[in-house]
Amino acid sequence: MLSAADDASRTLTGVAMAFAAWAAFSLQDATIKYLVTTIPVPEILFARSVEITLVASLALRRSQFAIMLERRSLAAIGVRALFILVAWLTYYAAARSLSLPALVTLYFAAPLFVVALAGVTLGETPGLARWGATIVGFVGVVIAADLNAAPSVAPALLVLTAAFCWAATSILTRSLSLAISTTALMVGTNFVFVIACALVAPFVFVTPSLGEIALLLLLGVFGGVGQFFMFQGMRLAPASAIAPFEYSSLAWATLWGWLIFSELPSPHVLLGGAIILSSGLFMLAVERRRAAVRSRGRAAANFTASP
16 A cells, blocks of 8 residues: 555656646647648548557557456447537537637536536545646636637537546546557557548548658657556546646647747747646646655654554
8 A cells, every 4th residue: 555655646647747748748649730731630640540559559468458448448438539529519610619718618618517526426625726727727718718708608508528438537537548558558448549530531531641641640749658658647636636737738738839830929828838737837846745745744653653
């Protein structure tokens, strides 16, 4: 059984891995944004998922594969994939009616859902610090989005549905990661997407250029690294501790938009990003303080128990 200090250290490591995952996912999104102008989305996702599945399979042990094939594991992986599919469908359906700022802002309700669901489904106690960091981060997103008008009700509900489904996948990831290895999760999840995209991709296939093939291979690297760190982070840290750091993806998106697409951030984006960064740093400081307190408590207990 892990001591309190070890548990706090695991949480810090898990948070750091989740932060790295969002950085990798932001590179994935930037690559998709570049490719989607010429290549259909199902083809892009098919290529990415095939690459991740093949690479992860090389590291998959027979015992891990057997656990993944258990009925309960397969069902959980299938439900998670279904939630992601619904999230994609509702998100892109709403994108037809909402402005990008409204779309992004409403979708970033997902970390709030994660913190709320973690207490109900995983038995976690988020506490005021995690709730506070999550809410402050959401305020930063609202400021960065610079909403000029209230969105329509129906599209807004679609985006909130997408946010809820993504939150549900985060909760399932935490639950699955405690029983299934990271490589098995990567193989199982991406294989589902290979099958789903294979049903559509042939009808919309576009022959990619050599440069686009290179980017598709790079996309698999970004996606695979992101998934590995996310699954590992979820294995080590509570979902409610990781949730506030999802907002960091907005800061990464702003950085890549500037460096890759020459999209200069506006003042409200910079202000919102600063608030998001502050909330993440605050959450990190809280977790480090908890680790230090538990470590001192353990040292004191050992000193008292010693003869």
